[in-house]
Amino acid sequence: MTKVKGLFINEGEYDLENGEKGKVAVFTYHGSGDPYRILRWAVKSYVGDNTYHELIDANIDNPWVRVVVSDINGMKQESFNKYILKRERKEKLDKINGTR
Numbered sequence: 206m207t208k209v210k211g212l213f214i215n216e217g218e219y220d221l222e223n224g225e226k227g228k229v230a231v232f233t234y235h236g237s238g239d240p241y242r243i244l245r246w247a248v249k250s251y252v253g254d255n256t257y258h259e260l261i262d263a264n265i266d267n268p269w270v271r272v273v274v275s276d277i278n279g280m281k282q283e284s285f286n287k288y289i290l291k292r293e294r295k296e297k298l299d300k301i302n303g304t305r
Contacts, residue, residue: 211236212247219280227276233269240268248273 213233218226232247234240248259248271260272 207250209234209236209238209243209247212243214247214251221276221279222281223279225276225279227274227279229275230273232271232273235269244269244271247271 211234213235215231215233217229219229221227230251232244232251234243234247236243248257252273252275255275258274258277260274262268262270
């Protein structure tokens with residue numbers, strides 16, 4: 206087992222439409238080594254041969270974080286417009302009911 210000082214993982218699960226769970230893992234590295242190389246190794250060690258999606262900072266100004274998400278195709282999907290309308294209605298109801 207390889208130990209890397211300053212390498213951390215935060216992991217959570219989310220519900221999928223089929224009743225199973227997907228995972229999200231956030232890797233952070235705070236050390237003196239090359240963050241690109243260390244995080245690339247950490248992600249590969251974590252996912253093995255499983256299918257995954259890796260999110261990297263688009264501006265590349267934060268090379269010390271990687272986000273790995275599994276099973277995104279199994280997540281509930283709805284139109285963004287429908288989501289916004291639903292959220293706005295909930296906010297209005299909360300305001301009327303004094304729960305906001």
